Amino acid sequence: MDRKRIVVVGTSFAGYTGALELRELLGDDHDITVVANTHDFVFIPSLIWYPFGLREKKDISFDVRPVYAEHHIRFVEAHVTGFDLQQRLVKTNGADIPYDYLLIATGPKVDFASVPGLGPKQNSWSICNIEHAEETRHAWERFLKDPGPIVIGASQGAACFGAAYEFLFNLRYQLKKHHLLDKVPLTYVTAEPFLGHFGIGGLGNAKSLSETFFGMQGITWRTDATVQEVRPDGVLLGSGEVLPSKFTMIIPRFLGIDAIRNTPGLGNANGFIETDDGYRHKQFPEVFAAGVAVYVPPVGETAVPCGVPKTGYPSEVMAKTAAANIAADIKGGEHKTMPFSMIHAYCIMDTGNMGMLILGDHMLGARHLEFIIPGPQAHWAKLAFEKYFLYTRKHGHV
Template sequence: MTKRIVILGGGTGGTLSANRLRRDLGDGADITVVDRDDDHVYQPGLLFVPFGLAAPEDLVRSRPRQLHEGIHYRRADVDRIDAESDQVHLQDGTALPYDVLVIATGARLLPEETEGLTGPGWRDTVHTFYDYEGAVALESALAGFTAGRLVVNVVDLPIKCPVAPLEFCFLADWYFTERGVRDQVQLTYATPLDGAFTKPVASRTLAGLLAEKNIELVTEFNTGEVDGAGKRLVSYDDREVPFDLAVVVPLHGGASYVERTPGLGDEFGFVPADPHTLQSKARPNIFVIGDAAALPTSKAGSVTHFEGEVLARNVARYLAGHELDTSFDGHTNCFIESGFHKAMLIDFNYDTEPLTGHYPAAVGLPLLKESRLNHLGKLMFSWLYWHSLLPGRDIPGVSTTMPRAGKHFPAPADH
């Protein structure tokens, strides 16, 4: 009997899951992907738009056209999930029954949750590059900025691609240097973290790079208010960071239908799941992939790619009544653009923080070190995204689990 698989979300996770499942299960599964619009945006490219390094229209393609033949695409908003009767209720009043549900609706921006953020100054002196419209508006704002204080601010975690705000700082340093006005521009990075990044070795390296590029680092800054008229960020402990131009990464939350489905999500609207099988903690026939999941790993495209293989295998195993694969290890792999045609690379998982060395083995790309090779790797990722990652193909030489070869592990402490 044909099994019904409904996938909510036609972004990275939903698309690659649908394509993998279609390939693995063939006509044994009836697969439907649901999304509210038809525009698939290559989100890593948004970082480059404000600096004129990417044309925004080149980042958007049709969602249904990324899906293999035989997969149904439904353009609709989700109202809620009825997990008891295994149905997805859409806002147009129809219901989609399922045998397995895959939640892949990512993270949404919640700028209205921060006092003043969308008030006076929004899209004028206060911007974000985390959505298409914001990145486009920021390009013209940066073009007209020749002197003053530019502050990059992360309101709170978790956010999509946690290194992107740092990359923005490094690219801004390069951008203003190229324009000959870097001496007139003060760059500041304000973060709620107690360092430049969450993991100690990477945090030290990245803080060193900020200092080297004369970018001020303000730590443990928990933004309570954005005063666009007064041009200042105010933290909950009443510290202030003045700005002439603010680039803010807003609060993130899960899809709104999660909040309308009792027991499915956490307080942020993300969906708790087993960190190794990706099976939802709410129901055994619900699986989660990508930014929609509440897992102790980064909300990054690479994570979604590495999750895809395990998720597709586990949906098939669940339908066949077999034990689930527990092999997902939180593998994350991120290029960090550092400007001047260079980039760093970090590779880590649940148990191992980003370390120095090489990836994917002793001969490979340098880890936690600036190089032109890493920059080329970042640029090549766009091609891989559309032609390998979304179609659900494996990338040769890149495994789902984090490779240990090539990494410099610290010596075990003496007892």
């Protein structure tokens, strides 16, 4: 059997899982290379706590290089600038990397430019990565010295609604701890047609539970909202309403990374890769994708565009499916399919000292089983899962 070269681009949930799964399936008979612009794995779900000083980088990240070395996986730290799909090359700011099979498992390009004034360099803050969360921490510290109205939300085209909800509720919990609830009007702005839509069309009684919880917490909300502009002192909505704000955090829409968007035929207009249910590219059979890089159509028609979240668990499932199919191509055997819609829906939503356990037998469409269980156990479950996940992944278990 010829020795094959498999290149994985990205080293977050999908990339890290995909690389280790490939080594498990292929043994040492083939070469696996991971190329990424960082050697840190960061547990993104914990960034909801970072701005409040509840986590440091060392608590929620680890260096992937020792794990890759132990598993005989080559790691290249570089910026991917594009792909030559005909010559089968990953183009970087260093040397080009040839491949026989390619798994694209990159994070998103965060599209702050889609809304005037949006983003850390302008008039709002972010928790999309650890650098953004660090800037948000400094902004929060300044805010506590001079509090006022707050706007939290997710703009048109956004998909990461869960992070917006969790940050909102954790921020509210911090306001209570600082005895600021009576001084800080709190508003949630979202592209969702109703609270608890989450970009997946809703789940169980999420709508009624969310509305009840928002009411109990004294949080006002605007659904079906477009963000027209983020200003230094407030947020202009498409309706013409201006919401005053001294601290604004709005999740923007995501795009595929520039390297995908700069490669003709690889991704769609927004830079996401269209695949079959085995996560294989529809025109280039040696190219696979997993995680945020994969195109998943929106769920139904909504007045304001809503994306579909491709969070940690679905990303890992996609990566394992893609890895199984690459291994089947190389070694023979059964190919696998796992439509995104059929991946289980698992989410632990933290609200500071409470939360909700959200479970469904699949992500999208009508479900046979779906549960939302509120209570303090969700908070403790989130903490336990964070520790379990980081321990197992740091030791190379996926």
